[in-house]
Amino acid sequence: MSRISPLNWPVVRQLRDGDAFARGRSTESRKSATMQGRIVEADRVVKSVCPYCAVGCGQNVYVKDDRVIQIEGDPDSPHSRGRLCPKGAASEQLVNATNRVTEILYRAPRSTEWQRLDRDRALDMVADRFMEARRNGWQDTDDQGRPVRRTMGIAGLGGAAMDNEENYLIKKLFTAAGAIQLENQARI
Numbered sequence: 286m287s288r289i290s291p292l293n294w295p296v297v298r299q300l301r302d303g304d305a306f307a308r309g310r311s312t313e314s315r316k317s318a319t320m321q322g323r324i325v326e327a328d329r330v331v332k333s334v335c336p337y338c339a340v341g342c343g344q345n346v347y348v349k350d351d352r353v354i355q356i357e358g359d360p361d362s363p364h365s366r367g368r369l370c371p372k373g374a375a376s377e378q379l380v381n382a383t384n385r386v387t388e389i390l391y392r393a394p395r396s397t398e399w400q401r402l403d404r405d406r407a408l409d410m411v412a413d414r415f416m417e418a419r420r421n422g423w424q425d426t427d428d429q430g431r432p433v434r435r436t437m438g439i440a441g442l443g444g445a446a447m448d449n450e451e452n453y454l455i456k457k458l459f460t461a462a463g464a465i466q467l468e469n470q471a472r473i
């Protein structure tokens with residue numbers, strides 16, 4: 286077992302280096318002195334917003350060779366000021382997860398198998414179901430004969446990760462379609 290000279294004891298180094306509160310190099314190990322941050326090798330930084338919740342913390346996305354290598358809080362963000370919660374700080378794991386699903390999968394009723402769909406086909410299927418539910422739930426009048434011209438067949442429930450623009454467009458779309466049941470997770 287190697288012996289460490291008393292001159293290298295942390296408290297001695299603190300006093301010797303004038304680092305009374307042990308916040309400087311006096312408490313740095315040899316190993317940590319040779320380490321460098323993950324962002325050092327990035328060739329560019331892209332500004333983004335955390336996708337997880339409505340706080341919308343600003344993020345700096347570090348990219349090397351067109352691959353995201355690290356995501357950190359953006360000090361320029363006026364409200365999060367460089368901070369991320371643990372979930373937001375782990376966003377890089379969402380981007381680079383090896384088991385991340387990147388294709389559209391569909392399991393038909395009573396089927397036990399998933400099938401891959403291209404985006405156009407999936408959007409057509411969503412639109413068909415939307416229109417059918419709208420039609421099936423349509424009401425020209427209420428039970429007292431008053432005109433309402435609305436559908437009770439569709440409803441919107443927004444997630445808190447959605448931004449203002451998305452919520453605006455969804456409200457426009459659903460109201461134009463006659464839906465009156467529109468809510469957001471942030472209000473529940």
Ligand code: SF4
Nearest residue numbers: 335338341342370373
């Ligand atoms: S970092 Fe945390 S608090 Fe900020 S937006 Fe992401 S999930 Fe929300």
